[in-house]
Amino acid sequence: MLYKDFKEAIKSVGFNSVDEFITYAKISSDEVLVWIENDEVPYLVSLLIHTLKGDKDVLPASISLENIVEECLPLATLLEEASSFPSKLEEMFLLQKQLNDSTNGNHWELGINKFGKEINWLRCIHMEVAELIDSTPWKHWKNINSSPDMNNIHVELVDIWHFLMSYILQETNVPKAVSLVNTHCIYEASSEIDIKAVVKEAEKLSYVSLAIDTKNMPSFSGIERFIEQFFRTCKVAGLSFTWLQKLYIGKNCLNQFRQDNGYKEGTYIKVWNGNEDNVVMVSLLEKMEDVSFVHLYEQLEVEYKKN
Incomplete structure (x- = not known):
């Protein structure tokens, strides 16, 4: 107007x-x-x-x-x-494909990495869900009055998103992946968290994983069910799509930054002026309205040089 x-x-x-x-x-x-x-x-x-x-x-x-x-x-x-979600989704899917190409080889979509080892994204998701649930006081025999680690729950959801995107890309391509996911990103994250509901919705992601892996659910319809259930879990866990995207870009970018600055060689400095690098990364994300891989990488360089 x-x-x-x-x-x-x-x-x-x-x-x-x-x-x-x-x-x-x-x-x-x-x-x-x-x-x-x-x-x-x-x-x-x-x-x-x-x-x-x-x-x-x-x-x-x-x-x-x-x-x-x-x-x-x-x-x-x-x-x-x-209105910005399609471009953000495309960036994430392209980054995930690039990561998989570099770590697993150019033909990882066939289910085998460059070392001949089987890739099972469904099992990866199942295991990450278990780690998410372990961030909650679900045990009836131990620490029953402890508080859930919501920060780690969000991190585990980002890890699940890595594997879910990989599974979607294994079955389709980037444009189709963006089209499949786009409409599910429009939701308002819960401000009041019911941790029992979070566990319940997260467990459903495992159910879908096992159903597809055991051939009790067709792969393509399983993808649509997966996407719907993943974002429902994010919603009840209070993780907005905007923050999911920021955390994904942040984790992906920090991993690349570590590799470029001597992580494998053992020369990388992980604590920056008293704070671990992941803490610095999150603090940078919180100051950014829109996050891009390139911009965040530049900011990490600035902070790293202050050591």
């Missing part, structure tokens, strides 16, 4: 001025200055105005515009973020 159209649109939903609208929507004046300069408003603002315009004549008198804004903005923000 053009800014000039935006000014007319807000009048149609009952606002007397731009200032009145941005107060309700909790938008900063600096953002509005950017809109004016570009003669364009973000999609989420356009969606919000259209929502208000469509409902304004049928809303109960007890419902204020401010309440509507509070309800609409999270959805609008999520939909705006979703």
Whole structure:
């Protein structure tokens, strides 16, 4: 929506001025200055105005515009973020293919690595699910009052994602993989975590793995079931797609950075100014709105040189 159209649109939903609208929507004046300069408003603002315009004549008198804004903005923000998901998925699938090519050889999709060893992505997923569950106080005989390690649960989900992407790529190609996954990425991660639900949903990933591996579920329909179940697990575990993507890029990038700086030779320094490299990596991710492999690698170089 053009800014000039935006000014007319807000009048149609009952606002007397731009200032009145941005107060309700909790938008900063600096953002509005950017809109004016570009003669364009973000999609989420356009969606919000259209929502208000469509409902304004049928809303109960007890419902204020401010309440509507509070309800609409999270959805609008999520939909705006979703527009970038295909490109983020493509980047992750390409990085995963590159990683598999370098570590397993160019024909790993056939299920054998360059050393002649069988590759079983389904078993990998099953084992990672077990590690995820071990990050929770599931044992009835030990540490029954301990707290779940949510950070590690998220890390294990990222590890599962590595193997799930590899399995999908084994059965198809990058464009098709992006198409299969894209619609499942649009969800709102839970803010209140039910750890029993997390364990239950994670176990279902193991069930799918075993069903496909034992030929009790067709491979292709199993992929679709896998994707759906994986993102349901992420949702109940409070792991958004945006943070999943950041952690994936972060872990992939850090692994490459280690190799490029003497990890195999034993000359790599893992503790940077008192913090382990993975802690530094996560702190960098938290400061980045959009994460790319190249940008993060450059930032890691800057931090590493401070040692």
